[in-house]
Amino acid sequence: MRLFDLLYRQLEENPLPDAFAHKVLGFWKKYSTVDSLKIVNQLSQGLIELGIKPGDKISIVSEGRPEWVFVDLACQHVGAVLVPLYPTLSTQEYQMILKESEVKMIFVSNGVTLKSISSAAQKIGIDSIFAFNKIGGVKSWLDVMREGKGKNKEELEQRMKDVRAEDICTIIYTSGTSGAPKGVMLTHTNIVSNVIESSKVSTLDKGKDRALSFLPLNHIYEKAGIYIYIYSGIGVYFAESLEQIADNLKEVKPHTFNTVPRLLEKVYDKILKKGSELSTIKKGIFNRAISLGLKYDPNKNQGPLYNRQLSVANKLVFSKWREALGGNIKQIQCGASALQPRLARVFWAAGIHVLEGYGLTETSPVIAANRMDAIKIGSVGKVYDNLEVKLGEENEILVKGPSVMKGYYKNEELTREVLSDDGWFKTGDVGKIVDGYLHITDRKKELFKTSGGLYIAPQQVENKLKEATIIEQAMVVGEGEKFPAVLIVPNMDEVLTKLSGTYSLMDFEDMRRDPKVRKLFQDEIDRANEILGKWAKIKEFRLISTNWSPETGELTPTMKLKRRVILEKYKPILDTIYANKSDFDLSKFENMKIEDMSLEELEQFEKMESL
CATH class of the missing domain: 3.40.50.12780 (ANL, N-terminal domain)
Structure with a gap:
């Protein structure tokens, strides 16, 4: 089975009046299964007319919406390979990926996404750009459909027959927590096998239930999720934005979401x-x-x-x-x-x-x-x-x-x-x-050793710390150092609430040095330290004044820490943590009883415990 076969399966078993839907001018515009297939076929014919050959690469830079899925399916029909990209990448990242993957055509969502990728596309010589929204001077995705109307039907049928389950249907560049993005080649079988297995654990009612989609479709998690919904006969409603999810939930009343x-x-x-x-x-x-x-x-x-x-x-x-x-x-x-x-x-x-x-x-x-x-x-x-x-x-x-x-x-x-x-x-x-x-x-790759040669597992500590409402984000540091420490992004609203608003007008630099503020965070660190061995206990912390986000570069689009980026960005702060500390081998005391220590060792141990 090929990935595009799933929508034909939906047509046979659970045809929907709302296979896909999104908000247009304040109203939910719905596409039935039949409508969707007509659009996909005409798009496919248009791609052939515009010279797209089997194996050619086509990119989408857009938020989730029905047109995204239609272009994806059309690429599969004609044997092209989709290279979906995040709208938040840098020009340098776009240029590297577009050049390496040899993209021939790009679909963008709106003027914002066009602006973010256009300079990279121009440098490589890509001039076939189409937009989902109306943008002056830019061709529309509807132009592709018009190009294909009534043309290339026989060739499309042959192209679809020629597509094999083991063919690559998409190359997904991982956002990565470190290093350059890698292009992951996935075949129809790769994704279809996972879709079928995932549908077995679902409790949703085929042909009846609805899903709300708001995660980026260029990530395999949500892309595969959409195909699970297609396979299972679940209507897919695309949220307007992350900020409007609450309203969309009340409107759509979905039965599931990722x-x-x-x-x-x-x-x-x-x-x-x-x-x-x-x-x-x-x-x-x-x-x-x-x-x-x-x-x-x-x-x-x-x-x-x-x-x-x-x-x-x-x-x-x-x-x-x-x-x-x-x-x-x-x-x-x-x-x-x-x-x-x-x-x-x-x-x-x-x-x-x-x-x-x-x-x-x-x-x-x-x-x-x-x-x-x-x-x-x-x-x-x-x-x-x-x-x-x-x-x-x-x-x-x-x-x-x-x-x-x-x-x-x-x-x-x-x-x-x-x-x-x-x-x-x-x-x-x-x-x-x-x-x-x-x-x-x-x-x-995130496990690290202190200078004492003992492993630290940072995620365990970070997840424990984030249980505290006053902690927005946390990252444990200390590779090659004598002890672990942590960088903390505070939830300032919660901090001020706990301190009864006392510090609302105080400069952040002054506030984070205040004993009352520091005690709030030290108490949470002490709670996290209870689950750790002595070598792994957090000895120091620093509060960071700005939130980490994908836009500012510290997080991946799926909210994972980009550890290398954070380490480089906050090196001056890290230097203050590890400067002028006594040279102790922390692992030395792990298996030693206090009564067996010499006077010199006892003095070192007491100093170590006080750090």
């Missing part, structure tokens, strides 16, 4: 903030509901008293949460980074079923996922039946199966580094398997 942990964290923080503003009586009810939620376990019956209390909390508090999501949510898929277990517990207690999964662009993407009838909070679920997983050196997760990529585009050396001759792909993630459930413990 998300990343950072967005759920922001939703939860807003909920807590609203709860803190309630009257005394209502605040008590709200806090009790949160307390019950934090204890929730979907696999454990906690007795009649707990169940009765949870039932009351559902009626008085959690029902409002569900209503804010549209009132119809059956399941939410969450991936791209680790979900805090406390969030999963609270949302499940509220009847909002967040299913955490795990995968990579190179595995099309899903490797493992929790499901409604098999969930383990804190894990990423059970491995898909059509995949094999084993643990390699340093417990690195290795995966083998039909969804593993063909390789990196024009980079055989890097392909050989991660993909063995017998098909095992090295994920770079460290994990463990407990009772059949896969747990991700860290990123192999």
Whole structure:
């Protein structure tokens, strides 16, 4: 089966009046399955008329919208290869990718995306640019359709017959947390096999339910998600923007959506903030509901008293949460980074079923996922039946199966580094398997050693720290140094709330040196340190005044830390952490009892503990 066959399957089994929809001039414009196929076929004929050959590369730089999917499917019909790109890349990144992949044609969304890529396209000599929105002086995607009207029908039929399941259908350049982007070559089989397996764990009603899409389609997570919806007969509604998701949820009343942990964290923080503003009586009810939620376990019956209390909390508090999501949510898929277990517990207690999964662009993407009838909070679920997983050196997760990529585009050396001759792909993630459930413990490349030779797993500490409402972001540092430290981006609204607004007019530089402010963060670090061995405890921290984001370069578009970028950007601050510290070997004392220490060692130990 080829990827474009999925929409024909929908036509046969679950034709929809709203296969795709988006907001146009304040109203939801819907495309039926029949309408969508007509548009895709005419676009395909237009691409042939404009000289696109099998194997040619076409790029899309746009937010999610029906036209994005139509162009994607048209590329597949004619044997072209889609190279989707983030609208937030730099000119240099666009130029590198467009040149390496030899893109022949580009589709952009609007004037903003056109401006971001046009200079790179001009330098390489790409002049075939089409826009989804009307832009003066720029050809429209509708012009491609007009070019193909009534033409090339027989050639299109032959092109579609010639497309093989093992052909590459897309090259996705990973955003990367370090180094240059890599072009991941994915075949029809890669993605289709993952789509079919993912649909098996769904509880959605085919031909009836709706999904809201707001994550970037050029990321395999959401791109594959759209094809899962197509395969399962689920209508796809594209949100207007991240800022308008709340309104779109109430309008569309979806049954599902894909998300990343950072967005759920922001939703939860807003909920807590609203709860803190309630009257005394209502605040008590709200806090009790949160307390019950934090204890929730979907696999454990906690007795009649707990169940009765949870039932009351559902009626008085959690029902409002569900209503804010549209009132119809059956399941939410969450991936791209680790979900805090406390969030999963609270949302499940509220009847909002967040299913955490795990995968990579190179595995099309899903490797493992929790499901409604098999969930383990804190894990990423059970491995898909059509995949094999084993643990390699340093417990690195290795995966083998039909969804593993063909390789990196024009980079055989890097392909050989991660993909063995017998098909095992090295994920770079460290994990463990407990009772059949896969747990991700860290990123192999993100593990680092202190100067004492002991490993630090930063994600574990960072996730613990981010449980605090006063911490927006955190990154553990200390590779090659004597002890680990952490850079913290504060949630200033929460800090001021906890300090009763005392510091609202104080300069940030003065505020972050204030003992009361520092104690707030030190208390959270002390709580995180409770789960760590002595060598891994955070000894120092620094507060950062500006938020990290994909736009400013510290985060990938899926909200992962770009560690190398952050280390370079904040080097002067890091230098203040590690300057003028006594030269102690922290690992020296790990297995030594105090009573066995010499006087000199005891003095060193006491100084070390005071750092």
